[in-house]
Amino acid sequence: MNSDAFSLLVVDDEPNIRSGLAKGLAGEADIVDTAVDADDALAKFEKADYQLVIADVRLNCGITGIELLKKILFSRPQTAVIMITAHGTVEMAVEAMHAGAFDFILKPLDLNLIRQQVRKARQYHQLRVENQRLRNRLASAGEVSNIIGGGAAMQGVLQQIRQVAATEATVMIQGESGTGKELVAHALHDLSDRSSGPFIAVNLGAMPESLLESELFGHEKGSFSGATRQKPGCFEQASGGTLFLDEVTEMSAKSQVDLLRVLESRRFTRVGGEAQLQTDARVVSATNRSVEDLIADGTFREDLFYRLNVIPIEVPALRARREDIPLLVEHFLEHFCKRYNREIKRLAPEAMQTIVAAPWPGNVRQLRNVIERVVVTHTGNVIHNVELPSELTPKQRDNRALPPTLAEAVEGCERETIQIALEACDLHREKTAKALGVSVRTLHYKMGRYGLH
CATH class of the missing domain: 3.40.50.2300 (Response regulator)
Structure with missing residues (x-):
């Protein structure tokens, strides 16, 4: 059809x-x-x-x-x-x-x-x-369509993805929890020659040790109690595609040895089986921990690290890419308004400033959850500071608001200047951009960043 x-x-x-x-x-x-x-x-x-x-x-x-x-x-x-x-x-x-x-x-x-x-x-x-x-057009042109980021930090990551995707090298993605490491893994797969093959993801941190071997390598019928049928493992399912091993540093010493053996030989045996099977899966791994520290204290094998870390990609924390926050907010607002059949909402300028300045320890995942919450709970079309979760609003000390940082002060001055210019030019964006000495594209970005409409 x-x-x-x-x-x-x-x-x-x-x-x-x-x-x-x-x-x-x-x-x-x-x-x-x-x-x-x-x-x-x-x-x-x-x-x-x-x-x-x-x-x-x-x-x-x-x-x-x-x-x-x-x-x-x-x-x-x-x-x-x-x-x-x-x-x-x-x-x-x-x-x-x-x-x-x-x-x-x-x-x-x-x-x-x-x-x-x-x-x-x-x-x-x-x-x-x-x-x-x-x-599809972006993918055919070598663009990364599932990752939002216009700032320098994410542009560097996107450039790495484009360079590495077409190779067969193993990639280790490092970054804090919630930064979007699985999105990077998906992008590597989608832009590779394996894009028509399967993308199989397994969270090793959530997998009990007793089940991990069966999950990765599969098992034969009757190989253990409850094994009522033959089951292919992730390496078998991902053959011809990409296998994403999330939280790879949570593996036990035995599982690390098993994984190293497969990476070196490209062969494995199902639990309870005898036949040697071959895998053609490209392995991409991820962790939110310092692998160097884990190697130093003896909990992660150095030789496995070198096998997995042929190409390292570091995904920045959200606080290191604040220039991307308005773009992410706009994306999540549109997504959740459609998902919950709400009229499109927007952030008031002061709410956008609060969100941009927040610490975001949970990174993009936390931002996504906050936007979903306000879309679901707020009935108006404009979201103000009062509708934001309390943990995002400025904390008080001795009944006085904490002073703004230098960056916040500069951004506040920039926002006010743009607002004054827009009003002086009767909201005509080309005239405003010319008066400010910037391109129309830059003006659009700044207006989106500060919630100006």
Whole structure:
């Protein structure tokens, strides 16, 4: 099916509602199909790809509409699902939206409202298609489309990714927790000749020692209690693609020896097996700890480090790339507003200043969580300081605000100068840029950075 096509599936056990919606929405989608219950809907999903599902919460047979919603989004996370019901409660709506519903609409149905939401879902689908086309063009041009960063620190990382992606060298990615090390690993894979192959990620820090060998190398049926079938390991699954070993420094001494042996020989044996298997997986590893310190205290093998660290990539902490924070904020605001079906929100200038100046010990992951929180909890279109988590707002000492740092003072002066220039030029951006002696592109970036509109 054409990726631009927009297909809709109506699921309702009431024939009149089912046929009425299908007829009323015929002009809103390229294809409109119907299903009488959840089982019928799931069967149709095996044969076709629907971008939008409108499903009743209560279905007479099979699983409920909420369970159908969860099953659809588990296998097709990009599908939009609108739930409808004649027996709605606040708790039911919260459960549906928490499970990922695009909207929750009460019966009797307002066809105009349904059409409006279908159009929103179609616009959302078209935006995803365009974004995917852009990502494909960027990838073919050697760009890194899944990492946001315009500052010097991240540009250096992006340049390393472009240089290294096409090689077969092992890469070790180092950086604090939450900096985006797995995104770097994905980018290395996506820009490599292995991009059509699998990308397999395993978190070694979360893996019990007793299961790690089986997870990495697989096992034969009956090799231990509970091994009821043969299972391929990560090295086998990732052959022809990329194997990402996260938190690699958390491995035990024995597991380090096993990993070193595979890296040297490219061969391994399943647990309980005898046959030597070969892997063609490219290994990319990551850690948030100082490997040099671990080698010094004897908890990580130096020879394994040299095998893994042929190409080192250091991902900077968010506080070392503050110039990227407004870009990340804009990205996360757009993402979560669409995810939770909210109108696009923006940060007030003082809120943007607070976010840029915050310490961010949890790095990009913490920033992402903060933006998601304010999108979910704040009902207005403009987010002010009062809506930000308390840990981000300036702390007080002796009932007086701490003085700004020199960088904060300079940024405050710059923001005020831009604001004055914009007002003097009647918000005309080209005139403003000329008056300030900067390019229009630089002005746009600065305005985004300081939340000026």
